[in-house]
Amino acid sequence: MRILQKIGLLTAFIAATALSVPSALANEAATPLEQQLVNKFTEANYSKKGADTCLMCHKKSQSVMAIFNTPHGNTNKGPMAGLQCEACHGPQGKHKGNNEPMLTFGDEFSVEGRNSVCESCHTQEHTPFHDQACSDCHNIHQAKRVAEQPQAQCANCHSLQATAQFKRSTHLDTLTCSDCHNPHEEAPLSVNDTCYSCHAEKRGPTLWEHSPVTEDCTTCHNPHGSVNDNLLNSRAPQLCQSCHNQAGHPGDVHNSLDGFTQGQSCMNCHSKIHGSNHPSGHLFEK
Amino acid sequence: MKAKLTLVALAVLSANATAANFAVPQNIDNDYACKRCIAPEHSNTVGLMTEQRTHLDSQYGANADIKGANYTLYAKNAGADNGHLKAAAHLGDFSLELAYINRWNLDDNDIGAERQQLSAGAKYQTQLVTAFVNARSEDKQGQRISSVVNPKPTNYLETIDHTTQVMNAGVQLHGKFWNVGLAAVNSDFTDNAGIDADNRAQQASVKAGINYGTTRLSVSAASGKMIQDGPIEQENSLVPISNFDGEVETLDYSARISSRYAGFKVAGFYSYSDRDNVSGSYEFFDAINTPIDTSKTRYGVDASYRLAGAKFSAGFEQNDRTRSDSDREETQESELFGRIDYRYQQLNGHIKLTSSERTGSEYRIGDDIFQKYYLADRDRVSTELGLGYSHNKYGANLKVTLASDEYSNSSALQESDEMTVNLDGYYLISEQMTLNAFAGTQTIDSLEIHNTTVSDEFTYFGFGLNKYRINEDMTLGTSYTFSFSGSDTSVDSTDMGDYYQYQHLAEIHMDYRINERISTRFAYSYERNYDTNYANQTIEAINSIDDLNQNYTDHKIGVFFTIKL
Numbered sequence: 054m055r056i057l058q059k060i061g062l063l064t065a066f067i068a069a070t071a072l073s074v075p076s077a078l079a080n081e082a083a084t085p086l087e088q089q090l091v092n093k094f095t096e097a098n099y100s101k102k103g104a105d106t107c108l109m110c111h112k113k114s115q116s117v118m119a120i121f122n123t124p125h126g127n128t129n130k131g132p133m134a135g136l137q138c139e140a141c142h143g144p145q146g147k148h149k150g151n152n153e154p155m156l157t158f159g160d161e162f163s164v165e166g167r168n169s170v171c172e173s174c175h176t177q178e179h180t181p182f183h184d185q186a187c188s189d190c191h192n193i194h195q196a197k198r199v200a201e202q203p204q205a206q207c208a209n210c211h212s213l214q215a216t217a218q219f220k221r222s223t224h225l226d227t228l229t230c231s232d233c234h235n236p237h238e239e240a241p242l243s244v245n246d247t248c249y250s251c252h253a254e255k256r257g258p259t260l261w262e263h264s265p266v267t268e269d270c271t272t273c274h275n276p277h278g279s280v281n282d283n284l285l286n287s288r289a290p291q292l293c294q295s296c297h298n299q300a301g302h303p304g305d306v307h308n309s310l311d312g313f314t315q316g317q318s319c320m321n322c323h324s325k326i327h328g329s330n331h332p333s334g335h336l337f338e339k
Numbered sequence: 340m341k342a343k344l345t346l347v348a349l350a351v352l353s354a355n356a357t358a359a360n361f362a363v364p365q366n367i368d369n370d371y372a373c374k375r376c377i378a379p380e381h382s383n384t385v386g387l388m389t390e391q392r393t394h395l396d397s398q399y400g401a402n403a404d405i406k407g408a409n410y411t412l413y414a415k416n417a418g419a420d421n422g423h424l425k426a427a428a429h430l431g432d433f434s435l436e437l438a439y440i441n442r443w444n445l446d447d448n449d450i451g452a453e454r455q456q457l458s459a460g461a462k463y464q465t466q467l468v469t470a471f472v473n474a475r476s477e478d479k480q481g482q483r484i485s486s487v488v489n490p491k492p493t494n495y496l497e498t499i500d501h502t503t504q505v506m507n508a509g510v511q512l513h514g515k516f517w518n519v520g521l522a523a524v525n526s527d528f529t530d531n532a533g534i535d536a537d538n539r540a541q542q543a544s545v546k547a548g549i550n551y552g553t554t555r556l557s558v559s560a561a562s563g564k565m566i567q568d569g570p571i572e573q574e575n576s577l578v579p580i581s582n583f584d585g586e587v588e589t590l591d592y593s594a595r596i597s598s599r600y601a602g603f604k605v606a607g608f609y610s611y612s613d614r615d616n617v618s619g620s621y622e623f624f625d626a627i628n629t630p631i632d633t634s635k636t637r638y639g640v641d642a643s644y645r646l647a648g649a650k651f652s653a654g655f656e657q658n659d660r661t662r663s664d665s666d667r668e669e670t671q672e673s674e675l676f677g678r679i680d681y682r683y684q685q686l687n688g689h690i691k692l693t694s695s696e697r698t699g700s701e702y703r704i705g706d707d708i709f710q711k712y713y714l715a716d717r718d719r720v721s722t723e724l725g726l727g728y729s730h731n732k733y734g735a736n737l738k739v740t741l742a743s744d745e746y747s748n749s750s751a752l753q754e755s756d757e758m759t760v761n762l763d764g765y766y767l768i769s770e771q772m773t774l775n776a777f778a779g780t781q782t783i784d785s786l787e788i789h790n791t792t793v794s795d796e797f798t799y800f801g802f803g804l805n806k807y808r809i810n811e812d813m814t815l816g817t818s819y820t821f822s823f824s825g826s827d828t829s830v831d832s833t834d835m836g837d838y839y840q841y842q843h844l845a846e847i848h849m850d851y852r853i854n855e856r857i858s859t860r861f862a863y864s865y866e867r868n869y870d871t872n873y874a875n876q877t878i879e880a881i882n883s884i885d886d887l888n889q890n891y892t893d894h895k896i897g898v899f900f901t902i903k904l
Binding site for chain 1: 359360361362363364367369371372373374375376377378379381421442443444454466484485486487488491492494501503526528530535536538540550553565567569571572573574578583585586587589591599602604612614616618623624625626628630631633635645647648660662664665682707708709711712713729738740751752759761763779781785787788789791793795796797799820822824825826828830831833835838840842870872874875876878880881882883884
């Protein structure tokens with residue numbers, strides 16, 4: 054595995070060098086298409102009649118007209134009270150007749166270029182760090198601004214997490230990404246608080262606390278999914294033994310059918326593993 | 340590490356470029372009439388659904404999508420498992436919303452829970468102010484496995500009967516380039532079965548954001564309490580307290596600043612979270628309870644630079660933690676990553692390298708005791724490689740991730756290696772028909788001391804064929820998914836037996852429009868589910884639950900009617 058990592062590092066270095074040199078020589082801001090749009094914005098050749106001009110042709114498209122059922126289609130405030138369609142799609146210029154390109158929010162435009170439109174009014178951005186266009190998830194022409202299946206949009210980048218829906222135990226059978234994550238906010242440091250919003254019984258504080266439980270639920274559980282029961286990172290007793298290898302029981306090598314490996318494994322006796330309120334519960338047995 | 344820094348340096352030093360800025364201009368006069376700005380009429384619909392199954396209970400539910408001038412009503416399979424219903428009304432700047440959500444998650448042995456959540460909210464929103472208040476109550480009922488030593492360990496099914504009530508309220512002011520808000524939340528938990536102790540939590544928070552050109556700054560702070568105040572069982576006269584007054588005081592801060600200039604984006608962040616357990620410490624017969632305090636600090640910087648079709652990113656992050664009454668009270672983890680994205684016509688690709696190192700304060704355990712894995716020194720490296728091709732008619736994506744964790748020699752967990760491959764693709768067979776397919780595999784191999792190996796394996800594949808239009812009124816669709824989860828353990832060269840779960844899920848449906856107003860969907864699905872529970876063999880030492888295996892075939896027929904009003 055280590056050798057693979059080193060090969061990966063080397064590949065990245067070669068790729069970086071190979072990609073950087075021609076890119077640096079090219080000395081251009083964006084694609085020629087984007088440059089064309091920059092020029093159009095500079096010329097600022099806006100239509101004299103606003104949306105009425107655009108809708109002469111685009112009225113036929115249901116997906117275009119659907120904007121009038123959304124807040125962005127309100128003609129008293131927001132973009133439709135200003136430059137209307139051209140507020141977001143740029144000045145018409147010679148689009149009508151000559152089919153000059155408009156800003157379409159497709160992949161052919163840079164993330165920065167697309168987001169610069171939305172950021173004129175909205176302050177939020179995708180965190181944590183990675184560039185994501187607002188329009189990758191939000192279709193502002195639709196009444197439901199976030200796509201029908203928001204988790205499908207998340208899966209475009211977060212495929213590792215999304216495929217956990219097929220694992221033996223998973224949260225993704227009844228929950229969607231946004232039930233736990235707010236893509237516009239930094240992930241909370243106290244991960245447990247997110248878990249407590251559904252698992253309030255684990256909040257405590259209990260009389261006897263189990264340190265990794267108090268510190269971070271993900272020490273033992275993978276919230277997206279696991280091949281093990283109860284979203285556990287590994288099965289018991291191996292999960293428990295990755296900390297408690299010398300637990301004081303007779304023998305640390307549990308390789309036979311006994312009370313350490315069968316039933317609920319360590320939890321056959323230590324059933325209150327999330328914390329105990331019993332006066333004799335310091336070993337989480339009661 | 341050097342390589343990553345070099346590639347970032349290369350990117351930073353290369354040509355000076357300008358990024359496209361399409362910000363909405365504020366200074367252009369207009370006076371449009373907009374005669375064509377007319378909202379299309381919304382088709383209000385109502386519907387009924389039923390699913391008849393051979394293995395599980397039959398389901399009946401109602402669907403609705405109704406929009407009036409001042410109200411909306413949306414229902415999806417309301418009344419059936421995992422259905423929901425939402426009703427909203429708005430008058431001027433005020434809006435009210437009522438919602439019901441069902442979440443049903445029980446396995447073949449009736450282990451799991453059903454949650455039923457009712458919520459009501461009110462909101463007042465103008466261009467300057469947003470104020471809201473929400474109340475939510477959730478009942479959770481079901482069963483979970485527990486165990487008691489009496490005198491030998493006996494596993495049994497324990498009742499879950501929980502109620503959680505949450506109330507939150509807040510106010511936010513938003514200007515053109517700034518926002519500031521206050522919010523508060525209170526949550527009460529009750530176990531109606533009296534098994535888990537009741538508790539409550541409260542938190543007040545303040546949040547603010549400001550934009551200055553392409554620079555954004557957001558800050559937040561929150562202070563709260565988690566309280567569990569309940570009686571303690573008086574098992575004998577030596578119990579020093581009759582009531583445990585448990586309380587944790589919480590404090591959280593965070594700040595983030597990001598800025599774009601030309602092709603550059605730079606961001607910095609800092610967050611701090613403190614959990615101060617102020618509960619009392621008492622001398623019990625067996626031991627003294629010691630409340631645990633924890634704190635977490637995370638900060639870092641990241642930057643990206645875009646040049647033509649390429650983007651170069653790099654970042655650094657530091658994660659520090661402290662916990663009291665522990666073998667190791669402080670741990671520090673630093674992570675560095677570098678990433679290159681490249682797009683050339685229909686092709687795109689990326690490579691990401693991450694390296695992190697965890698270390699910490701001295702251990703307070705003897706040299707002959709192995710260290711806990713979540714506290715031990717650890718080196719982690721991972722490589723992610725993505726390749727994609729998209730064409731109007733077909734496309735494919737491949738993602739490969741390799742990750743490796745190496746722990747210090749004295750850790751109970753020695754190493755863990757992970758490999759993941761995901762592949763998906765689509766093909767537009769005709770204008771009406773799209774085929775998509777996906778497959779993936781993941782392996783996680785871990786090694787613990789005493790030559791214990793754990794091999795987890797996960798494989799899935801499937802396809803979907805969407806919207807095969809037979810005629811104007813009839814379309815067909817079908818999908819199939821297979822998934823396999825397995826885990827294999829060997830302890831000191833003894834094979835401990837594997838356990839595995841697999842599922843075949845095949846579905847076919849037909850949408851048929853009877854007339855302008857009535858449409859139907861008929862669906863059939865086949866599910867074959869198998870799940871071993873390897874660790875449930877009958878042995879003398881414990882009383883385990885008889886049967887935890889799952890082995891069933893389910894045939895489901897669904898009928899849906901939708902009527903346009």
